[in-house]
Amino acid sequence: MHRPTLTQPTQSASRIAQLFRRGDHWLWLCGGALGLTVLLITGLLLLVVANGFTYFWPYKITAVDRADGTKLMGVVTATQPAVKETPAQTQLRVGNRELNNFDFIWVPTVQLTNFHQPPDAVQIERQENGDFIGFLQRVEVKGQTVASGDAAWTKLHELQPGARALAAQAKAIQRDGIGAVNARMQRAKLRLRSAQLKAPTGAAIDPLLKASVETEVAALQSDYDKLRAVSGELVARSIEAQAVLRTIDGQEKTIPLASIVRAFRPNTMSLVEKFGHYLSRAADFVTGEPRESNTEGGVFPAIFGTVMMTLIMSVVVTPFGVIAAFYLREYAKQGLIVRLVRIAINNLAGVPSIVFGVFGLGFFVYFVGGGIDQVFFPERLPAPTFGTGGILWASLTLALLTVPVVIVATEESIAAVPRGAREGSLALGASKFQTIFNIVLPASVPGILTGVILAMARGAGEVAPLMITGVVKLAPELPLDGSYPFFHLDRKFMHLGFHIYDVGFQSPNIEAAKPMVFTTTLLLISIVVFLNLFAIGLRDRIRRKYQTGAF
Template sequence: MKQSNFTTWFKSGSPWVWMNAGAVAIAVIMTLGLLILIAVRGLSHFWPADIVEAEYTIPGQPAITLLGEVTTREQVPTERLQGAGLPVDPEQNEFMDRELLKVGNRDLYGADFRWIVADWLSNERYPEDVIAIERREWGNFYGYLLSVSHDGEVVAEGEQAIDALQAAVERASGIYDEIHSLETGAIGKINTELERLRLRERGYELDNALTADRQAELEAERAVQNARYAELESELVDLYREFNRDSIMTRAMDGQEKRISLSAIVRVFQPNAMGITDKIGHYFAKLWEFVSDEPREANTEGGVFPAIFGTVLMVLLMSIIVTPFGVLAAVYLREYAKQGFVTRTIRIAVNNLAGVPSIVYGVFGLGFFIYFLGGNIDQLFFREALPSPTLGTGGMLWASLTLALLTVPVVIVATEEGLTRIPRSLREGSLALGATKAETLWKVILPMSSPAMMTGLILAVARAAGEVAPLMLVGVVKLAPTLPLNANYPYLHLDQKFMHLGFHIYDVGFQSPNVEAARPLVYATALLLVGVIASLNFAAVAIRNHLREKYKALEN
């Protein structure tokens, strides 16, 4: 009887249902676990950790003073430490604890991270007057503030120095913002206009049309721009002079004194003296800097806003390109093409294209779009800029087109599925009421299949936003000086190279000269990329659900 019940239960298919449910549950748990791991390791980087000062004594050597943040703790076999040349005895201890200490001050010590054996630390303390200085170069500085100087004269020292320093840093930050705005705004616009005048002059020369009148006109316009540039340059010199007037004298953990200009300082804080409220405020200020500022220090410090902007703009352009082509191809295959061997072959080819490795599309984009198409366009329309390429090099346009080719099979398949699900009676009813086939397609079929189109677009966005390999060949760069969308005519610069979050992760994780400093940013940027993709998909899902509800009554 029991055997019969088991056989019946097995034949009912319930084991396979439970097995599938278990597999889905495991996949969900693993995905959530991965996201939690990325979030914890990435977001914890922005918390202002306390700075420890301690004596470090290697057996047989004099004690030294260490100062820094403990970033990693781990237990390692003693034999590994012995292999690294440390005086340890594996017979006494099989394992020993070691810590990764961020000591900063890379300009003084050559490296800002140091592995230490935890058992050799003594007299650990957390002095409240120790300061952490975030710099534009050479990473963080950890030490003690001695004095603040203005034009070489000491204006504050001792306990009053930190208040004077905070006020001076705030003033210097305001001047830095003015300089950055001037250089990238007004001066950048003048440089763009001067380059445009140079190209116009070169174009006249190539056409043998550079007359005296045109030369005079160009010189007059150039004189206006140069005069404006001279005014801004004078203003810029004054700002730089004011920017470099203040400095501070500091003392590092080994007693070295170092003078630091305030022009090199981003932020100064005392983590050991901060309360929980101050630390939370500092944490969110660092988070905002991460998503709104430009990178610095070989992409291991600062923010990733140019990468966010480039990723979103590329995906939007790709969506604008791929949607009409994918929908038109699907409509032709389903509504107009004769269903036979050729059509079936085309569908098989489309499905196979979805499985082609992305790097192959990158090679195609490099060869066809950049070298062939872009090179010929430069010869026809941008001769005056040659030999410097305009469209004959990687850029936003070619990257978007390459990813559109990469994702168009997904849109075609999803749209075809949506067209197939529309009842035949709707088509016949529309035709019976006197509508033409084109009117039926435009006013009935396409609106009702729009949720399927959005499904295809969602899948396309999810794949395109995370692709890196083809972009490395057709336009993405480590650091782009300006955004591809700015205030300079023609505003949207499709020929310009750009930054991308996926490539930023690759660059920071595998090409960074400072691996330890870059590691937490890899997790933070990966979490941000997941968030950007999820936001784009949620927006598309919301539109799809709205369209589905709108046309549900017609389907019924």
């Protein structure tokens, strides 16, 4: 009788059967599904990284002649091959928005001749109107030419920091000095108003108080006028130095040095200079304030708002979720009602986030916030203080949105605490509460943190509910600053997620804003990763402390 050897399948025909018997087809299916998922995520990240990282790079400026005799100069940003009747096209970023009314132009490639890269082509990043691309003619101070030709380029870099500093000084006075005076004046007036509200109807308010407020207001008014004069003078001095430039088609343009953020000649920059330029722009992006309806400049207020909102949310959601989970798991009588509550919690996680936003607007903003205004800030009404969207309400709304995640994770980690640990504590005469507080809670901290990590990841990326509970396109002040009471939880704030939506879909100059969308996305992803790494590090430290050893 023939017996198959152990190492060889008897016939090749039975290989398929063997494969099915071993369950290899399931293995391949599972592996394939995982592979596809990883591929998609990697692709998405690569797309974001590739587009996000190139935003700050100084590309060379190309000058071309058009068939109609005019000339163009700019950065070649895209080319498109011929499709049927449409000829091949080239896209140039020509800048000079105030002269052309556009930044980008598509031109049929056949019309373009004489591609060259003039070494003295200048690109200027400005405070407004986007970039200027052209040639530097001369530098003037108070209308007098101080340098022209090659010397002008050196002179420009020599004078520009001074002019920028003057402008920055003027801005600081406007923002901090005048802002503080305004706030104090407002407070003085509110004192009077509040006294008026408290006084019985018809009764005159204390004349002494009135007089003191009036003197204070007068003094503040004179401070205000002085500061205005100083800042006006600084502004006037800052714009004394100007650069006169010429576009490729011969138009002249005068730009004050104070409004030049950066002037550079990409065609003659070395690689090291280009890297320096790249890093300096990237640093500006992370630490600077937005310009030109958010399409230029930095996103610092949005980073700050995102991080602060996520942290407030975590601080609120963690105790609430943990306490709820402990009650559900340890104290509530297990039965129909608790089962229904659990189902409700799980379903809460599936409610569209905009619904939470609407609830937050109705409950937190109008009901709670409106109530706070009535009780604590009646003198400011009808202008709302807490009765309008703000970072506190947005954070609370997100806390509500993410609390199911924390509850579920906490419940699971409580259930995973070994029975022996509980019994050991109870057998020593500890009460149920002491056992939970001393033994169960510490042991379930890693699981709780897992829930908080998930909640943070979800919360930081959420946009829809924020749009109606406190996020704005441009917030003049940060929700945390040096003026009393430091935490301004009533203030509106900026958020990277909303910034992406706003820049990408609501800005007037979408073509120019596109790279910024990728960069902002990259930044948002990095922040979420960073926050998560922090929480994971914390969790691992605690886990090491409580891991069961020996045996």
